[in-house]
Amino acid sequence: METFIKNRKTPSLLFEKGAFIFVQAKAQEWNKKIRGSDDVKKVFETTYDGHHIQVENKWLGEKLYVDGELQDENIGLALRATLTGKLNNDSHEPKNIKVALGGFYKIRCKVFIDNVLIPSQHIRIRR
Incomplete structure (x- = not known):
């Protein structure tokens, strides 16, 4: 698979075999250049009734x-x-x-406890 990534000049991400690995490699390469690390990790944290709830989101x-x-x-x-x-x-x-996590350019996180939404101002974000 590594040969596929190195030899491919114009990948068609939707139709090529190994596209997922190519996307992963490019994402890690981009993050290493921009942020100095291979993986983007965003952590959402909140406390409810003295319990620590943590959600990790990675690529x-x-x-x-x-x-x-x-x-x-x-x-x-x-x-x-x-x-x-x-x-x-x-x-x-x-x-x-x-x-519930979602988004394209910006990841958002919603936490529900017994179907009641925790207000977003009570959720801390760290990277």
Whole structure:
């Protein structure tokens, strides 16, 4: 596959075999030049009832952590993603967590706990 990437001058990303690997390689090359790193990672964080909720978004997948424990993961390149998890409160009643990620130029993250949206001003973003 590496030979394909090096020898290809004008790739047709939609129809060529290995296009996904080409896109990944070009994205990593671009990020290394612009940001000094191979992978773009955006982290969204919030706290709910004393529990730390963290959503990691990278080029090739998303992860949902609750109190440091991985609860859901998507692998692959997508414009939209949904992650789900559970949050145990003090009365040990589980609350459902749903995370919606999406966007093209700018990734947005919405966190729902038992179908109630956490206001965006309560979600911190770091890179």
